Amino acid sequence: xxxxxxxxxxxxxxxxxxxxxxxxxxxxxxxxxxxxxxxxxxxxxxxxxxxxxxxxxxxxxxxxxxxxxxxxx
Numbered sequence: 427x428x429x430x431x432x433x434x435x436x437x438x439x440x441x442x443x444x445x446x447x448x449x450x451x452x453x454x455x456x457x458x459x460x461x462x463x464x465x466x467x468x469x470x471x472x473x474x475x476x477x478x479x480x481x482x483x484x485x486x487x488x489x490x491x492x493x494x495x496x497x498x499x
């Protein structure tokens with residue numbers, strides 16, 4: 427018998443970070459339970475309707491338009 431009888435092992439590679447089911451899981455389970463051994467999920471409330479994920483060496487961060495220093499010509 428498993429120590430954690432309620433678990434799911436699957437791939438979410440192509441799942442958008444704003445997927446309602448993923449957001450719901452993290453909201454209800456919390457970061458520690460919804461994360462895996464190689465992941466730490468957290469919610470970020472967007473200020474608008476646009477974002478992109480900046481990734482380096484497996485670490486991800488949310489970048490919103492307000493965080494970008496635009497060059498105006």
